[in-house]
Amino acid sequence: MLSVRSRRAALAVVAAAGLFGTVVVPTAAQAADAGAKRHKTVNLQLLAINDFHGNLEPPAGSSGTIKEIDPATGQVVSTPAGGVEYLAGALREARVAADDSITVAAGDLVGASPLTSALFHDEPTIEAMDMLGLDVSSVGNHEFDQGSAELLRKQDGGCHPKDGCYEDGRTFKGANFNYLSANVTDEKSGKPLLPPYWVTKSQGVKVGFIGVTLEGTPNIVTAEGVKGLKFANEVTTINKYAAELKAKGVNSIVALIHEGGYPASSTYNYDCGPAGQGISGPIVDIAEKIDPSVGAIITGHTHNAYACSIPDPNGVPRSVTSAASFGRLFTEINMKLDRTTGEIVRPSVKAENHVVRRTGEKAPDLTQLVEHYQKLAAPLANRPVGYIASDINGRGSSDLEKPLGDLIADAQQDQLSAADKGGAQVAFMNPGGIRSDLVYKAAGTEGDGVVTYGKAFTVQPFTNMMQIKTLTGAQLVQLLQQQVSGGNAAAPKILQVSSNLHYTLDMRKTGADRVVVDSIRLNGAAIDPAARYRVAANEFLASGGDGFPAFAAGTDKLVGASDLDVFTAYLTAHSSAASPLKAPAQDRIKVVGPGADVD
Template sequence: MPISASIGRRRTALAFVAAATLFGTMALPGVAQAHGHGWNKPKTEDLQLLAINDLHGNLEPPAGSSGTVKEIDATGATVSTPAGGVEYLATALRQARQGHPNTVTVAAGDLVGASPLVSALFHDEPTVEAMNKLGLDVTSVGNHEFDEGKTELLRLQNGGCHPTDGCYVKGRKFKGADFEYLAANVTNEKTGKPILDPYWIKNVHGVKVGFIGATLEGTPNIVTAEGVKGLKFGDEVETINKYAAELKRRGVNSIVALIHEGGLPASQVYNYDCGAAGAGISGPIVDIAKNLDPAIGAIVTGHTHNAYSCAIPDPNGVPRSVTSAASFGRLFTEINLKLDKRTGAIVRPSVTAANHIVRRTVDKAPDMTDLIAYYSKLAAPIAGRAVGFIAGDINGRGSGDLEKPLGDVIADAQLAGLAPAEKGGAQVAFMNPGGIRSDLVFKASGSEGDGVVTYGEAFTVQPFTNMMQVKTLTGAQLIQLLQQQVSGLNEAAPKILQSSKGLTYTLDMNKTGAARVLVDSVKLNGAAIDPTAGYRVAANEFLAGGGDGFPAFAAGTDKLVGASDLDLFTAYLTANSTAAAPLAAPAQDRIKIIGVGQDVD
């Protein structure tokens, strides 16, 4: 099995292991403990881990509520604190390393993809360069690392100019990532072999430490078919345990899992403690953590964009650290621990873990400022063009509501662009909530002026530039589509589609599964849905192909391909807003909600 030491351009770094604080002197089998009066205690090595996840190319500070973190202030009140931006993240990480001669920086996937324009315009090369500068050592892949397919992911790792766009500046060739991408459970369908190294071994003063990286098994359900073509995504537990056994055979007794899958903590406060038994967290990571090999000393996670530092019992019932640093570079996790130099194991009672806010009150890192300025200058002719005007904030990603104001605007834009008969004759349009990547903020940074929406800001909201499709669904299929928001793959974590004006219905979240959609309440332009009639339905190509757990879309017929979602969005803003008559946030009156729903995307 290849290890990073065999790749000349990749840095040699220190390794780490992390776990949540245990009670008393509990330890995993094989973990050495003190004996007698302490004269024969094993020698240990201090180790620090700094972890991030789900950066999504947010080099500049994220706008609006997507760029804040909830914390409890000195008075006990919950407040939103501005956070994030790679200039501040780099400074925070560099400060955290001070006084720690042994430190390693890791990530749990989605560093790129769904990125703002300053990174996405250059196929996320700026983000990889930023991660090189701030000293990232190793990361798992996430689902968004496959947005442009396997070949592009390998280019980000190994370097080289983009196959179609080429090099962006004459004489300047992209060098690729200095850090390791790991993809244990992503294999070539034909060969069965991982497309990247499954693990990474580091020797820390004689102690071998292994890092296993994996993404969620359900990646094909949330990435376009083209992005995962020819790839197979294996079960997280089965795959990680397989490579943990292999590492142990190689004499590696300290193992860390980097998993792009996560949980849903009971609180949105950034430093929420889930409790000693992990009772305060739910979601896929709980069962994964409970079934991973006890030799795995710590689990760093991502994907759900939540913040937590939890202790979830391993198969032996011993609590084990499971952490996530939210998203967009707003937080980082610091984990400090000791390694037993005699056994090569983690001294688990020594472990402490905490999330820290990346506050914008620290000095900016000059090298990151220069990098952002370099790419911003290249992007400026496109990014700075005004495309519309808003009367106030229109929240999307930062909205906690099931029906999001910006979701309504996007769906209306899609309907407006595709309603003409020659454009598809759409009668209703749907937008997936996970595809809304930011907010439209009235008082944005920069010099364009309050209320002005630039192309760059619109791109940050709709960065995928998916092509739109219009299909015919029967009324029965349309009802089934609405039911799939809260049933099947989406029952535990509902994905509420954002619908265009004219479609109204009631969701009763006190019920379960498909029954949450009150069928008699579904109306289009005031008329009840006819189960046997045909309706022209618009959606982006990802949703139209059945993505995000909506197979009813894939059953549609008479497909017509239209413009991109971004083009329709910017055209709508231009046509429906002026400086004198800016666009206001819609009323959010299309879905009547009964009970409390979990907003997850």
């Protein structure tokens, strides 16, 4: 295998060699190493992405835009962004002027992916990450969607155990970049599932990267996905391995954390203020406790954009960044490394997010890769399954009750209401499971308003099996209260509900009291605490995921079709070219007080 330095140089010219061509490795990096010895510090560029989620094609709808301030008007505008061809082109351009460059990621490269990647178990995304020059990534929670064995296959290669190899016997080679999982260990052996850190050299100076995912991963992934694994505290783990790296003479350390924050501004390069006061969420507490020897922190998970400074335990500002999601941004971090001490010169660290504009140069080798898999997926992806009259927003809605969430819940209740399909009386959808908007504009030749299988898959990519369970009225009320209490108190997860359920959510109150119990009505009637109700939800939610243990207490479980099959069947049955579906009215949850986006 090529060294990391040599491989990066090779990838910079891979377009000239073709998708599978032989590449001649230049020696510019060696010359830079020799010249750097004359200086006390060396310059290092880090290029960072996070939460790519297999978005090889330019994302549609709100998922494919970035908010920025128009310099001409001073107004916030939405700019089209993303697409791996443009991302690779932008990264290659950014590296040109750098003395040395390392490309990193903070997890969720795969999982919840559109069909072009997901149909092939995200192998196309792993190939794309190698081609655009990724060196190292922490694992995210979505890397565990298909279980730890599949994650290891992503790293090591080999054909899928059930579906085999996809074409002409070609074996999937696995990732050439390094996946890190310092805080994910085997329950029996206690050993990390993947290496805890990765060390390389930049112009003679050792640089170490520690990768962790959020400690709460088991709460947001199916039980099967994390079976046999333990997830340790992020801070404790990073500090442990930072000490180990220092003992080995590695004093320039960067943390790649799949956990993030919520900036006060939605514009793409928000700096959070001089003392980091403009950001909240889990990353603030984490960053304030990580050992000062860690010179920079690169984050993800919340899909937000920021380039902030948050004080370390000594009160010294430290760079903390995130590049939104779906390849719409990348972060450029420039720093100096002290050749004598081997440390990152903290005051030198400068971070800035860059928009991956679709007016930029495409990387031809990535275009070839995407077109190759699009062609293979086309017969399934382009099949029409329904019609809509306008955009129906999911991820693009900042409301607690989302139009697309209403539509999905309606589909589940409608398709599972028959006695032989579970007798569902009401359905619930977790907001985090809505991965996109349902976009009116045509993505290809299908025509405006046509919902293809590929579009529906992008909205519901998990293909979780539906479950119908019996809950008492008291448990149903408890379920609604768990949206805003327990593990969800700090960051409420408001369930999307079918059209026959109505209630009031008073956001001026706290905890469970936010749900006005006397207002809850199912089919116009008050909930009887002693009565039994048949409730539908996807298997992740029905097993208690996302902080809803009331679901797990349900009885008389019946397993139905997948959430995607239920959704597409509803679209086909209830829409046509002459009578397309309209966006639901969002009149099920009456919100009193602030209704900020909490997805």
